[in-house]
Amino acid sequence: MVNTPRQFAIFVSFIVAVVATLITSLGTWFIFGAFSFLLVALTFILTGTISYFIVFFLLERLITNKIRVLYRTIHSFKISKGDFPINMDDDVLEKTEKEVFSWVKTKREEIDKLKEQEAFRREFIGNLAHELRTPIFSIQGYILTLLEGGLEDESINVKFLERASKGVDRMTNILEDLDTITKIESERVKINKKNIDMKDLAEEILESFEIKAKEKKIKLKLDSNDLDTVMVFCDRDKIGQVLTNLINNALNYGNEGGYVKVRFFDFEDHYLIEVADNGIGIEENHLPRLFERFYRVDKSRSRHDGGTGLGLAIVKHIIEAHGQMISVRSTPGEGSTFSFTLQKAIRE
Ligand SMILES: Nc1ncnc2c1ncn2[C@@H]1O[C@H](COP(=O)(O)OP(=O)(O)OP(=O)(O)O)[C@@H](O)[C@H]1O
Ligand SMILES: [Mg+2]
Numbered sequence: 001m002v003n004t005p006r007q008f009a010i011f012v013s014f015i016v017a018v019v020a021t022l023i024t025s026l027g028t029w030f031i032f033g034a035f036s037f038l039l040v041a042l043t044f045i046l047t048g049t050i051s052y053f054i055v056f057f058l059l060e061r062l063i064t065n066k067i068r069v070l071y072r073t074i075h076s077f078k079i080s081k082g083d084f085p086i087n088m089d090d091d092v093l094e095k096t097e098k099e100v101f102s103w104v105k106t107k108r109e110e111i112d113k114l115k116e117q118e119a120f121r122r123e124f125i126g127n128l129a130h131e132l133r134t135p136i137f138s139i140q141g142y143i144l145t146l147l148e149g150g151l152e153d154e155s156i157n158v159k160f161l162e163r164a165s166k167g168v169d170r171m172t173n174i175l176e177d178l179d180t181i182t183k184i185e186s187e188r189v190k191i192n193k194k195n196i197d198m199k200d201l202a203e204e205i206l207e208s209f210e211i212k213a214k215e216k217k218i219k220l221k222l223d224s225n226d227l228d229t230v231m232v233f234c235d236r237d238k239i240g241q242v243l244t245n246l247i248n249n250a251l252n253y254g255n256e257g258g259y260v261k262v263r264f265f266d267f268e269d270h271y272l273i274e275v276a277d278n279g280i281g282i283e284e285n286h287l288p289r290l291f292e293r294f295y296r297v298d299k300s301r302s303r304h305d306g307g308t309g310l311g312l313a314i315v316k317h318i319i320e321a322h323g324q325m326i327s328v329r330s331t332p333g334e335g336s337t338f339s340f341t342l343q344k345a346i347r348e
Contacts, residue, residue, distance in 0.1 A: 005063060005088045009056040017048030060088060067096055074103040105189035127294040131174055131308055135167035142167075155317050177310035180241075181293065184317040191235045195345035198230040198239075198273060202262045205243045212251055218277075219259040220247075230264045230271055238318045239342070245311040246275040246338050252307065253336070255280035270324075270341045276334035287328055292317040315340075 002008050024043040029035055031059050083105045085171045086092060144162040150156050183189040199222070213220050224230065232239075243262070250260040258278045265272040282290065286297045296309040319340050330336035 003091045003094075005059045005086075005092060006056065009052055009088075012055045013048050013052035016051040017044050020044075020047035035187075056088065060086060063092055069091065070096060070100070074100060088196065124293065128174075128178070131294065132171060135170045139164045139167040174308050174310070175306065177314060178293075180314055181310065181317055184314075184321050189321075191238060193235055193322070195231055195233055195238075195348065197234045198232045198264065198271065198342065199224055199227070201236060201240055202243060202273075204242075205240060205247060208244075209247055209251060212248075213260070216251055216254065217256045218251055218254050221259055221261045223261055223263040225264055225266070227264055227266065230273075232271055232342040233345050234322055234342050235318075238321070242315045242340070243273075243275070243317050245315050247265050249311060249338075250275055250277035250279065250336070253277070267341070269344050271344060272339055272341055274333060274337055274339040276335065276337040281332040281334050281336055282328070282330040283332050284330075287330065289329060291326070 002011050021040055021044040025035060025040050025184075028039060065232060067086070073151045142160040146157060146160055150160060180189075202222055206222060209220060247262070254260060254277045260273070263274040263276065265274070282297055286295075289295050290297075291312045292309075293313040294309040296307060315338075316326055322342065324341045324343070326338065326340040328336060328338050
């Protein structure tokens with residue numbers, strides 16, 4: 001079979017040589033009535049060789065020029081002849097075809113990725129505008145009422161100013177949360193890992209929630225599984241934020257008279273830390289999207305509680321910046337458990 005350019009040149013020149021030899025032999029036979037073996041052999045060798053070189057040279061030029069243009073397009077840089085030697089013993093066309101196919105594949109993947117990012121960006125901006133609209137409208141409402149005479153009305157002026165200020169607080173919270181996420185995402189925040197006692201940290205954070213827990217009549221528990229210390233290697237402030245967000249959620253979405261438990265489990269070179277509640281729980285279909293920015297299960301309910309759906313997005317970013325994993329399991333009506341891993345303390 002003819003696959004490579006060289007094989008093609010040989011094939012064509014062989015046919016040319018055979019035809020030329022036939023014509024010469026028949027010609028000499030008719031004209032001179034004789035047959036010269038030397039002439040036949042010479043014709044065959046000469047026409048064969050000459051046509052081989054001509055065909056080979058033309059093919060090489062044609063292929064190099066055409067394929068170079070193709071490569072220049074797909075790799076979007078200039079290729080001079082020296083950078084692009086063609087091996088005439090290769091199946092050049094098949095090689096090029098493969099190269100083009102792989103180029104198409106990478107381009108298609110790039111386009112898909114860009115489309116995904118674009119969709120994400122659009123959704124993100126939509127969500128952000130939506131989240132900011134609520135506090136802005138309420139601030140605007142209070143200010144307008146104050147301007148239209150409410151300022152003199154002592155029964156409402158301070159109250160309305162306080163409410164407007166709450167709206168500003170809410171906006172500030174959203175922006176600060178977004179800032180935190182963006183900073184972690186773009187690695188502008190350094191994760192400052194040290195050996196710390198997780199039991200200590202958990203006690204500290206649980207203490208800070210005592211008043212809120214009492215108000216909601218929820219018990220806070222620390223279950224250390226008989227471990228005296230739980231020494232882990234992490235950024236104390238960041239993991240403190242993780243625990244704060246998880247415990248805050250457990251209280252927000254917990255039931256009166258229920259509990260919130262922080263537990264530790266020892267796994268070879270890791271500790272597993274769990275924050276569990278016996279609150280309202282989460283339907284399974286929400287679980288895969290729970291850690292996305294602005295994602296909330298019950299929009300009306302958590303809006304009422306002041307949530308924006310950024311808490312878990314921050315948690316996930318922090319855990320991933322530590323190179324660790326977080327997961328959730330939950331049964332509606334029974335409660336939810338968020339668990340994440342942390343590397344054990346390293347020997348100093
Ligand atoms: N322990 C939990 N029990 C039940 N639902 C939960 C729990 N934790 C989170 N959720 C659900 O997941 C959603 C996302 O939680 P996330 O902490 O990201 O946002 P949020 O609490 O609404 O707002 P914030 O940004 O103030 O934390 C919540 O709105 C809630 O519906
Ligand atoms: Mg939250």
